[in-house]
Amino acid sequence: MDTVVSGIRPTGYLHLGNYFGALKNFITMQEENNCFFFIADYHSLTTHPKPEDLKENIKNVLIDYLAAGLDPEKAVIYVQSDVPEVCELNLLLSMNVYVGELQRVASFKEKVRRQPNNVNAGLLIYPILMSADILLHHADKVPVGKDQEQHLELTRDFAQRFNNIYGVEFFKLPIAYNFGAELVKIPGLDGTTKMSKSDNPNSAIFLSDSPEIIRKKVMRAVSDSGPTASGMPKSQAVENLFTLLQAVSSAETLQYFNEQYDQCTIRYGDLKKQLAEDLVNFTAPIYDRILSLKTNDDYLRKVLREGQEKARESAKKTVKNVREIVGIVPL
Numbered sequence: 162m163d164t165v166v167s168g169i170r171p172t173g174y175l176h177l178g179n180y181f182g183a184l185k186n187f188i189t190m191q192e193e194n195n196c197f198f199f200i201a202d203y204h205s206l207t208t209h210p211k212p213e214d215l216k217e218n219i220k221n222v223l224i225d226y227l228a229a230g231l232d233p234e235k236a237v238i239y240v241q242s243d244v245p246e247v248c249e250l251n252l253l254l255s256m257n258v259y260v261g262e263l264q265r266v267a268s269f270k271e272k273v274r275r276q277p278n279n280v281n282a283g284l285l286i287y288p289i290l291m292s293a294d295i296l297l298h299h300a301d302k303v304p305v306g307k308d309q310e311q312h313l314e315l316t317r318d319f320a321q322r323f324n325n326i327y328g329v330e331f332f333k334l335p336i337a338y339n340f341g342a343e344l345v346k347i348p349g350l351d352g353t354t355k356m357s358k359s360d361n362p363n364s365a366i367f368l369s370d371s372p373e374i375i376r377k378k379v380m381r382a383v384s385d386s387g388p389t390a391s392g393m394p395k396s397q398a399v400e401n402l403f404t405l406l407q408a409v410s411s412a413e414t415l416q417y418f419n420e421q422y423d424q425c426t427i428r429y430g431d432l433k434k435q436l437a438e439d440l441v442n443f444t445a446p447i448y449d450r451i452l453s454l455k456t457n458d459d460y461l462r463k464v465l466r467e468g469q470e471k472a473r474e475s476a477k478k479t480v481k482n483v484r485e486i487v488g489i490v491p492l
């Protein structure tokens with residue numbers, strides 16, 4: 162039985178990128194693996210959210226998780242900050258991580274470009290805390306999207322380094338995981354290659370979007386003026402629409418629109434209508450469950466209480482062992 166660990170930052174509602182990148186695999190894997198899924202609230206502090214937004218978003222993400230199919234009877238679902246052992250592991254790991262290697266991480270360089278006035282130390286050590294999340298439970302597999310690949314490579318580096326330094330076979334070397342050979346990157350509706358909540362909320366389809374909102378967003382999606390010759394490569398924006406079709410529509414639908422494109426007879430309006438309906442069908446059961454979970458605070462609290470207990474049990478063992486390995490032992 163493998164151990165599977167994954168997390169999502171509570172920066173808003175979950176979108177299709179989160180679903181296909183991290184959640185879908187997890188939902189399937191929870192049946193037969195030892196699964197931990199958490200809400201990465203410490204990580205989200207790097208962008209300085211308003212306290213009331215953070216509180217609300219933790220609840221929203223929990224609701225989205227449960228509505229999407231995470232089952233607290235099968236997987237351990239918890240809030241990162243409810244398991245303070247992760248902070249100690251973060252600190253202990255940080256002693257063997259070099260500032261230069263953190264400065265070279267793509268996501269750090271990207272943040273420096275985007276938020277030059279808030280290059281905080283939390284951003285720099287982000288990959289260490291993420292490694293601590295994963296190593297805390299000795300994960301074998303980590304379901305994530307393509308954008309997290311480098312963080313997983315670093316996790317393996319840090320784990321291997323720790324094992325080498327102390328001459329132990331303690332940490333496993335976890336892999337970034339998706340069912341296909343490739344990690345997934347779901348594109349946005351605005352022509353960009355990654356669906357993201359922070360860049361442009363209208364580019365993202367949230368699991369909690371109503372059917373009307375989904376239809377509106379999709380009909381406004383960026384496309385182009387259409388192919389003018391057979392075999393013409395697709396523009397990024399149109400490629401994106403096809404990638405979304407591939408995610409939620411049938412193989413026949415995808416083939417139909419590909420043929421229409423190749424024959425230069427495609428009408429993007431028709432494609433978008435079909436995509437919108439397939440998205441609505443796809444999210445409808447999740448959307449219904451979100452509405453009913455919203456008013457069930459007692460249940461949500463119970464899920465997190467039980468999740469915290471189980472996650473801490475696993476975390477305490479790891480931290481105790483790491484302390485012993487590095488020489489922090491009672492006199």
Ligand code: TYM
Binds near residue numbers: 201305306345
């Ligand atoms: P975050 O919160 O940015 O995203 C959560 C998960 O969703 C995936 N994802 C996508 N996948 C495919 N296409 C997209 N457009 C897309 N957008 C987001 C991300 O790859 C991720 O899997 N650092 C992590 C959170 C984290 C974590 C961890 C994950 C903290 N500790 C330990 C795994 C294990 C993050 O910021 O993800």
